[in-house]
Amino acid sequence: MLSILRSLVQEVNSARDLQEALDVIVSRVQKAMDTEVCSVYLLDPATNRYILMATEGLYQQAVGQVSLAYSEGLIGLVGSREEPINLEDAPSHPRYRYFPETGEERFRSFLGVPIIHHRRVLGVLVVQQRESSRCFDEGEEAFLVTVSAQLAGVIAHSEATGAISGLSLTGEEATDVSFSGVPGAPGVAIGKGVVVYPAADLDVVPEKPTDDVELELSLFEGAVTAVREDIERVAA
Incomplete structure (x- = not known):
């Protein structure tokens, strides 16, 4: 899994924009975990709704169209609890919400992890499987949590650099991104802000026998x- 994660991090860091990074993640995670579905739902701060932004396995026409309220469905449950949820039979869960336009009625096993950056939920990363007998193990859960942490950095960087261009995920005008600083000295100063975002590079981790x-x-x-x-x- 480490080599897969290294390759995924490199591809995500070289993505031209947020959407390409999301597409790379759902595609690579779906193959790495040998699961039938991988999807990313991002929380739109303008509407406080989760929007399906990328998927590998669900119907592509649902991307950008399907949305859930903040506490709606299993996606909302993962976000509100801010912890992974692993289910063998998702449709039997009382919080399950079915969207016919996604085609997800075929898939029963469900693993969702929150995408969190600085204690703020940015979205939910999900994998699904057709067989109800499959229960994703701890290693798979840890892998998905690691990927979600990498994705959180990419989303935060997109916000900080204006890559989202002042628009909400629905295309509506959103408020400017702001950062609250901590004063280091009294007085007033005017200058240019710089967002430091070192790219993750697993190649720098030494391999020791x-x-x-x-x-x-x-x-x-x-x-x-x-x-x-x-x-x-x-x-x-």
């Missing part, structure tokens, strides 16, 4: 657990 594979696996599992606890604390 080990004589104790079990120890390294234990350390990795501990790191995954620590990250999951950090995400839960941020969401609290």
